[in-house]
Amino acid sequence: MIRSARSKWEPLAVGLAAFALLGVIPGLNLFAPAASFLHISDFTINLYGKYLSYAVLAISVDLLWGYTGLLSLGQCLFFSLGGYALGMYLMLMIGRLGQYHSDLPDFMVFLGYPRLPAHWVPFRHFWFAAAAVVWVPALVALVFGFLAFRSRIRGVYFSILTQALTYAATLMFFRNDFTFGGNNGLTDFKFILGHDLRLASTQRGLYVATALLLFATYGLCRWLTTTKLGMVQRAIRDRENRVLFSGYATAHFKLFIFMVSAVIAALAGALYVPQVGIINPSEMAPDKSLEAVVWVAVGGRGTLVGPVVGAIFVNALKSWATRAYPDLWTIILGTLFILVVLFLPGGLVSLPARLQAAWRRRSPTPPETPAAPLATADPASTSNPPPSALSAPAGNPGSP
Amino acid sequence: MTARSLLLSVEDVNKEFDGFKAISKLNFYLDQGELRVVIGPNGAGKSTFFDLLTGRTKPDTGTIEFGPRIDLTALNEYEINRLGIGRKFQTPSVYTDHTVFENLLLSLHGPRGVFAALFHRTTAAQRRRIDELLELIRLQDKRGLPAGQLAHGEKQWLEIGMLLAQDPQLLLVDEPAAGMTDEETHRTGELLISLAGKHSLIVVEHDMTFVRQIARQGKVTVLHQGSILCEGRFEEVQAHPRVREVYLGRGKSAA
Numbered sequence: 001m002i003r004s005a006r007s008k009w010e011p012l013a014v015g016l017a018a019f020a021l022l023g024v025i026p027g028l029n030l031f032a033p034a035a036s037f038l039h040i041s042d043f044t045i046n047l048y049g050k051y052l053s054y055a056v057l058a059i060s061v062d063l064l065w066g067y068t069g070l071l072s073l074g075q076c077l078f079f080s081l082g083g084y085a086l087g088m089y090l091m092l093m094i095g096r097l098g099q100y101h102s103d104l105p106d107f108m109v110f111l112g113y114p115r116l117p118a119h120w121v122p123f124r125h126f127w128f129a130a131a132a133v134v135w136v137p138a139l140v141a142l143v144f145g146f147l148a149f150r151s152r153i154r155g156v157y158f159s160i161l162t163q164a165l166t167y168a169a170t171l172m173f174f175r176n177d178f179t180f181g182g183n184n185g186l187t188d189f190k191f192i193l194g195h196d197l198r199l200a201s202t203q204r205g206l207y208v209a210t211a212l213l214l215f216a217t218y219g220l221c222r223w224l225t226t227t228k229l230g231m232v233q234r235a236i237r238d239r240e241n242r243v244l245f246s247g248y249a250t251a252h253f254k255l256f257i258f259m260v261s262a263v264i265a266a267l268a269g270a271l272y273v274p275q276v277g278i279i280n281p282s283e284m285a286p287d288k289s290l291e292a293v294v295w296v297a298v299g300g301r302g303t304l305v306g307p308v309v310g311a312i313f314v315n316a317l318k319s320w321a322t323r324a325y326p327d328l329w330t331i332i333l334g335t336l337f338i339l340v341v342l343f344l345p346g347g348l349v350s351l352p353a354r355l356q357a358a359w360r361r362r363s364p365t366p367p368e369t370p371a372a373p374l375a376t377a378d379p380a381s382t383s384n385p386p387p388s389a390l391s392a393p394a395g396n397p398g399s400p
Numbered sequence: 401m402t403a404r405s406l407l408l409s410v411e412d413v414n415k416e417f418d419g420f421k422a423i424s425k426l427n428f429y430l431d432q433g434e435l436r437v438v439i440g441p442n443g444a445g446k447s448t449f450f451d452l453l454t455g456r457t458k459p460d461t462g463t464i465e466f467g468p469r470i471d472l473t474a475l476n477e478y479e480i481n482r483l484g485i486g487r488k489f490q491t492p493s494v495y496t497d498h499t500v501f502e503n504l505l506l507s508l509h510g511p512r513g514v515f516a517a518l519f520h521r522t523t524a525a526q527r528r529r530i531d532e533l534l535e536l537i538r539l540q541d542k543r544g545l546p547a548g549q550l551a552h553g554e555k556q557w558l559e560i561g562m563l564l565a566q567d568p569q570l571l572l573v574d575e576p577a578a579g580m581t582d583e584e585t586h587r588t589g590e591l592l593i594s595l596a597g598k599h600s601l602i603v604v605e606h607d608m609t610f611v612r613q614i615a616r617q618g619k620v621t622v623l624h625q626g627s628i629l630c631e632g633r634f635e636e637v638q639a640h641p642r643v644r645e646v647y648l649g650r651g652k653s654a655a
Binding site: 234 | 478
């Protein structure tokens with residue numbers, strides 16, 4: 001039962017995470033002496049910033065998959081579009097500091113562009129690029145979603161189409177004459193809003209911005225999923241026909257969620273790019289989107305904490321494994337995915353409740369525990385399951 | 401024709417799926433407030449009939465009109481539902497992850513748009529309406545329970561409650577008694593009878609005891625091979641030789 005995965009501990013966990021991510025980590029980077037074991041290096045801050053932008057991407061995947069039943073295998077397209085939109089601004093901020101000391105970005109000089117293409121010109125302005133981070137992915141999602149949902153494309157067909165979409169976009173961005181730098185993409189960034197990207201303080205600022213984006217995204221989705229729209233969303237996931245035959249235009253709801261999710265992914269991409277210093281078409285290749293789906297599955301689908309846990313856990317594992325066992329990473333990832341699907345369908349976040357249930361079954365508890373919480377007819381508790389219901393479905397995690 | 405006004409008229413409707421005639425030359429009329437029972441052997445076209453009424457499939461030829469000349473064939477599922485036609489599916493279709501209360505809330509008559517849902521606030525009047533419905537379908541004690549944990553019969557009742565929450569003019573009810581105990585079936589029958597008059601109903605059913613209970617002096621329609629075999633009071637239909645033949649098989653009608 002997916003709803004039970006939201007435990008009463010969640011606000012506490014989120015509060016602690018906010019304290020750690022926004023207070024402790026940047027604080028230890030800034031104030032702990034470099035020799036101290038408490039010190040967090042600039043490299044680590046940068047790495048964490050990357051993980052957190054992946055966590056935001058994972059939430060956007062789960063908003064579609066876990067909450068609406070739409071398994072998008074192309075979410076990295078939107079992530080990359082956000083990255084490219086900000087990347088264009090960053091390219092133009094290099095100025096004459098590039099290899100060719102030209103006003104044009106290096107790749108344009110290299111490819112023999114006479115002048116800056118017209119659609120690049122307004123990206124000199126940060127506000128324009130920031131707006132494009134939002135509206136370009138939203139527009140792509142609107143057009144694609146409109147066509148897909150109007151044609152009632154569901155289930156696996158929707159997944160295949162999203163994958164095809166992102167693959168087509170990859171091929172397009174690989175082309176040199178598409179004006180986005182071909183397979184090298186956009187790189188060599190120097191400044192953002194006048195701050196030098198090579199400075200630790202700038203990277204720390206970007207890390208903090210990413211952490212703030214993560215909590216804002218969490219807050220937005222928490223609210224969204226508790227509104228009636230969130231109820232409709234889950235109803236579509238569980239029984240779309242019932243919703244359709246109850247007078248709801250399910251296509252409109254799916255389109256709305258698809259667009260919101262695209263914008264969230266794009267914002268994550270926009271903060272990812274200045275932290276890793278490059279955006280190229282491989283970022284939108286289908287396997288990246290598949291990986292994001294694995295994070296969500298591992299962390300716990302249909303929850304908001306799960307994708308964050310999954311994204312950070314899998315990427316931390318990846319950072320370690322690609323150094324320790326570089327050849328085995330894809331096998332490790334695949335095994336992890338299979339193990340989770342088989343033995344922990346609720347993901348890592350369901351682990352505490354499962355352990356608790358297992359522990360309760362083993363220890364001889366007093367026999368007078370109510371079998372099922374039937375009698376709680378308190379109207380105030382209708383939007384949430386009664387606390388005692390939390391443990392009951394946890395022993396039966398058959399939530400597809 | 402009685403003095404009561406016509407609510408639904410289906411005229412000369414044909415529907416073919418890959419050469420299979422699911423519905424052929426169907427003519428069907430329903431009065432306002434009427435409770436009509438539709439029976440027929442498997443494959444008689446009962447489900448296709450409901451699909452045609454609710455916009456899930458479109459007829460190849462023919463007209464389907466609702467109320468004051470609204471052409472249903474031009475509308476899709478949610479538009480037809482918003483006109484006041486509610487449909488209960490054969491297998492209970494409830495939102496298993498939502499509580500009983502939420503199932504009813506989602507079904508309650510009201511705005512259906514994305515932004516209306518986003519900024520929805522449940523009013524006291526809506527809560528009262530849900531309380532009434534909960535009492536009617538006897539699920540007051542289970543309002544906070546996820547619908548997936550209800551017994552089969554209770555799910556059927558919940559779905560009927562969800563239908564009523566939409567406040568429809570016409571209810572299309574597909575096998576409401578399937579999987580119910582005799583007592584539950586009887587209660588379901590009483591509920592449906594109590595709805596007639598205020599609402600109009602078309603009930604598809606197999607269970608003949610149940611059909612006899614709810615049909616009373618009203619009309620029963622027998623579908624066979626996509627068209628109407630006969631129509632009349634339950635006893636008349638039961639005595640009809642063709643109906644016996646269709647239900648019992650050829651050559652046994654003399655029995």
